[in-house]
Amino acid sequence: MKLSERLYEKAQPIWEQSHSHPFVQGIGNGTLDIEKFKFFMCQDYLYLIDYARLFALGSLKAHNLETMQTFAKMLHVTLDEEMSLHRAYAKRLGISKEELEATKPAPTTLAYSSYMLNIAQRGSLKELLAAVMPCAWSYYEIGKKLSETPGAMEHVWYGEWVTMYQSPEFGEVAEWQIDLLDQLTESSSEEELLELEEIFLTTSRFEYMFWDMSYQQAMWPLHD
Numbered sequence: 001m002k003l004s005e006r007l008y009e010k011a012q013p014i015w016e017q018s019h020s021h022p023f024v025q026g027i028g029n030g031t032l033d034i035e036k037f038k039f040f041m042c043q044d045y046l047y048l049i050d051y052a053r054l055f056a057l058g059s060l061k062a063h064n065l066e067t068m069q070t071f072a073k074m075l076h077v078t079l080d081e082e083m084s085l086h087r088a089y090a091k092r093l094g095i096s097k098e099e100l101e102a103t104k105p106a107p108t109t110l111a112y113s114s115y116m117l118n119i120a121q122r123g124s125l126k127e128l129l130a131a132v133m134p135c136a137w138s139y140y141e142i143g144k145k146l147s148e149t150p151g152a153m154e155h156v157w158y159g160e161w162v163t164m165y166q167s168p169e170f171g172e173v174a175e176w177q178i179d180l181l182d183q184l185t186e187s188s189s190e191e192e193l194l195e196l197e198e199i200f201l202t203t204s205r206f207e208y209m210f211w212d213m214s215y216q217q218a219m220w221p222l223h224d
C-alpha cells in the first residue's frame, strides 16, 4: 500500500468533519454569513504567507533540479495566483491592502503556521511534504464536492472560491505532492511511516480547526 493511500484512509474521520462543517457547507449552499468569510479571508491570507515559505524550504531541501523547480513554481502560484484571489475578494469586501496585510493572527492561525514551519525547518523533505499535503489535497476535495451543488460555482460571493479550488490545475499540485511523498517513502521503515502519519493527521486536524475558528471568528480570549 502506498503511503498516500494509508494517509487518506486514516485522515477520513477528520476530513469528513471538515466537509460537513457549517462553514464549508455554507460556502457550498451560499448561506455562509459574509462576516465569517471576511474573517476567514484575512486569516487565510496570513496563513498563505507562511504556507508559501514552506515551498521555498521545499526547494532548498529538494534532491534534484526538477523537484526544486516545481517547489519554486508552487511558491509563485501561491503568492501570485492563490493570494490574488484573496486580494480580489478583499477589494470587493471593502478591505484595503494595508488592512489585509496588517491582520493579526488568531491563535489557531498562529499555531497551525508555526507547527508547519517548525516541521519544515527542522525535518526532512518527507516531513515537510507530510505537513503540507493536507492543505492542497483537502481543499481540492472540498472544492470538487462543493462544485457538485447546483449554482455553487456561480454564487455571487462564494462562486470564485469554489471555482478555484475545484480546478484541475489546483488538483495537479496535490497530485504532484502525493506522488513525490509516495516515491520518497517506498523503502521507509514502519517507524518512519508512523511519524509521517502523525504529522499528516496533525495538519489535517489544524485544517478542521481553521474552518471552525473562522466560523466562530475566534480571536484571543484576552484583549489589551
Ligand SMILES: Cc1ncc(CN)c(N)n1
Pocket (backbone or CB within 6 Å): 044, 047, 048, 082, 134, 135, 136, 139, 207, 210
Ligand atoms: C488553511 C488553508 N489550508 C489550505 C489552503 C489551500 N492552499 C488554504 N488556502 N488555507
